[in-house]
Amino acid sequence: MTSMVETGGVNRLPDSFGRLIDRKRRVAFSFEGREIEGFAGDTIAAALAANDQWVLSRSFKYRRPRGILTMAGQDSNTLVQIGAEPNVLADRRIIEPALGVMGQNYDGSLEADRGNVIELFGRFLPVGFYYKTFYKRGSWKFWEKIIRGRAGLGKVDLAAHHGYFDKQYLFADVAVVGGGPAGLSAALQAAEAGAEVILIDEWPALGGSLCYARLGREGDAAFNLAEKLAAQVKAKGNIHVLSDATCTGWFADNWLAIVKGSRFYKLRARSVVMATGSLEQPAVFRNNDLPGVMQGTAAQRLIRLYGVRPGRKAVVLAANDDAYGVALDLGDAGCEVQAVVDLREQVPETAMVHATRGRGVPILAGYAVTEAIPGTAKLGILGAAAARIAREGETDGAAAVFECDLLCMSTGYSPAGQILHHAGTKFTYDHAANMFQPAILPPHVFAAGSVNGTYAMEAVLAEGRRIGWAAAQDAGFARGTEPPAVTGDRGSFGQTHAWPIFPHKAGKDFVDFDEDLQVKDLVNGIADGYDDIELLKRYSTVGMGPSQGRHSAVAAVRVLAKETATDLATLSVTTQRPPYVPEKFGHLAGRVFEPERHTAMHHRHHELGARMMVAGLWYRPAFYGKPEDRDQAIREEVQAVRSNVGLIDVSTLGGLDIRGPDAAEFLNRLYTFTYAKQPVGRSRYVLMCDQTGAIIDDGVACRIHDEHFYVTATTSGVDGVYRLMLQWNAQWRLDVDVANVTAAYAGVNIAGPRAREVLAKVCHDVDLGPEAFPYMGVRLGSVAGIPARLLRVGFVGELGYEIHAPASQGEALWDALMAAGGTAGIRPFGVEAQRVLRLEKGHIIIGQDTDGLTHPFEADMAWAIAKNKAYFMGGRSIAIQTARPLTRKLVGFTLEDPSAPVPEECHLTVRNGEITGRVTSAVRSPTLDRVIGLAYVAPDQAAEGANFDIKIAGGRLIKGRVVKLPFYDPETKRQEM
């Protein structure tokens, strides 16, 4: 035990390996409750591998043990649970002290899962199983619970702590995605040309494959190159490097989404270089999914990045020269290579092949691995069986079994073209290279390196420079000289085998590890008729797991091509969509920038104990008092207005200044009433309908001057009204100027029988007498020395004045009126009391008592429709609607039974089980001491005194009776005092 801690695990290699770890700092964490010690910089998977823990998770369907596949965070084998956080990539998450890591998808324990018995029934779980079995037989209800219990990945903790997430916006002339040799040289060249460059790389250290792969016989050549390029990049002032950052998506006009830790970046670039590299692809054979079977690059990452020996005895399945780099690296790491099984009939005698031979490793050319021999409980492998390839995908003759606990697959690559896909790049299959390659790139998007099919290192560097230059030029920079075009061999040939797929008659030859799909599942799906890749994907779920087909898409399309005898060049992989890797909800939702609007009197409301409510972006007092005293407070506020005097902040009301010779004509066209002959110093109701004749807004138009109207609009409607006004006048070209002055004016309404008396104390330059300043009058004057527009309007049905003053002096206005009303006992009132007051007066609220279809006749507003106007918005629709019988009518109602509960908004009005309408507003009126409300009813139920049924909560029917509006002060004497 002690020695293990000293060396950082039984599989830990000497100091010369492990670029990313710090051997001076030990980090202890737990896996499945067992304490594990690794080094700072280790990923969970690396530390576990160092300690000989190879099983990381169980597969989704068959619950097969799974281990390291890529060491690059590209597969779902390594998904683990850390506390409340499910689906953490164990091969990317860096260990921290006391991290508690658990495996996923098992009952019992990771190494002895009770659910694994399901594998025995595997043959009863064919592709399309769910559709075929559970739905067809109508037994879904029974099965759903069991299936849902088994479905999903990891455990969600509903009480999980919400972490801090934020967002940042970035701008670049050239964005380079990928910090490998192509990306580094592109960034350098673009910076050389004068562009501001942002380089995005997933890894903690720049260099990409140079950090772990082997360039030729000398083990350190690649890494030395990485160091050199990274140092050059760091020395450039105009390259900003984002390490440990993943570009998750490309969106229109080069808008990149980037996740780095708990920050979400949105980067806008003039041009983008995609140097995202390629993904090594697994070979398909029996038991290719078991722990111990991994990609060659995964073994190299373990060795060089983390200093971990990936196994004791290894077999390498090869189809390219990189496989021999893997064999050499394994040997250097003290792993005995039993054999290289090469799918190629002719193995070119390269330097690395020669060196491999030189180490006495047998090379079996023209052979394939037919199966991995599982160990106990399939927790690892004991060997690999290899046989001679007879024809594509088939072997014959006796299999040779090599004893090994590690089987590396190095049979080919596929471009990591996901983000290029997002940008609309078309990929076509290249029969010479046996790979899909980007064919046509969209404007301002460039590709370099192996994502573009360029593998030979000199060509990669040259292409990076060339493309970096092109991207900078595209962004408007061209300092220096243009690098030469890349000529000669790009190295795309011989990297990837055409058919690394060897189906086994006993199955478990997995194409998709996420979804446990075997070759026969795809073959059966195709036979079932799903012979288009997009259909096959959805039917079989191939590529729909967490790794999104990164390792299965190409194999799936190969199987499809073969089964349907189609040329691969006419097919494509399924469409890739953002995000490339999962984004957390926190990244998307964390820290949104939602503006709030506060009125000038906001602080005063708080001081007075107001409960605020949201109205659009605005905050308004709902009522003043403690939440538990809500009803009492509202009642008292209503009573204050009815019997004494109240003050409400109406600053959120929309205000529009309409100026110019055509101001009246402009209003005539937009509102239903007429304004040409409206006298200066008077206000008039405005009702706006859209072109379908539906009511969309209301307010008053105050004529301040012949050519100047001050028009109010609803709080939530004003922005739309303003926009409509401008859109129409962009066509009409009337001589009028429209300004949205909502935020420029604060406003209050002082209302109640003593309103005049209070206002008179602070307003000396306007004659407030009832004859001099009658109801619907408008005056300009000053209140407490503050210039103001005074409006006598009557939304609450009492003597009242709306006072609109510059927002900068809103608080002073409020203070002056509160002080002036002190002896009278003035009371501030909120939106809730105002709603009661207006309902008592029978005034409708647009959007509450109207909906998207309400036309003026339904709401009894025919009085507001002008006759004989040449045109007004919605006029033609209203004329057509009026020629037809009404289908519903908005009426005032009360309840027959005074003790019946208050109906709620949207409770239905019904007749013989048929819906005739709905309640839009209802309250128990403190003034009238009965329930009053507004409701839509059938036209033949709309006569005064008619009864109708309201279906309230619980389905109970209560009787409503239509009453004439307004409920309160029917002669409207009080507001005209």
Added chain:
Amino acid sequence: MKIMNCPLNGPRNISEFVWGGEVKEMPSGPEVSPRDWAGYVFIENNIAGVVREWWCHVPTSFWFIAERNTVSDEVIRTYPASEVFNRRVEFAAPAKGETK
């Protein structure tokens, strides 16, 4: 996120804009049949190809016209509405009694 070129403010994120429907001529006057009027109010042509649309830059409330290919979602050109609407529009007063 897409970028749109506002003729007044230059290139801006598309989230700063709202769409205002296709540019179409309003049939005017009480003689317009209900069918024609309903066609104007409710029916969008929704063609696959280049359309002329109203767009508004919200922070500045500037309305302009964009020519957009609905197949490729490519904005081909944007220009002030005055390029199309360059004369004052008048509506004929209705004849007496014609109020239906």
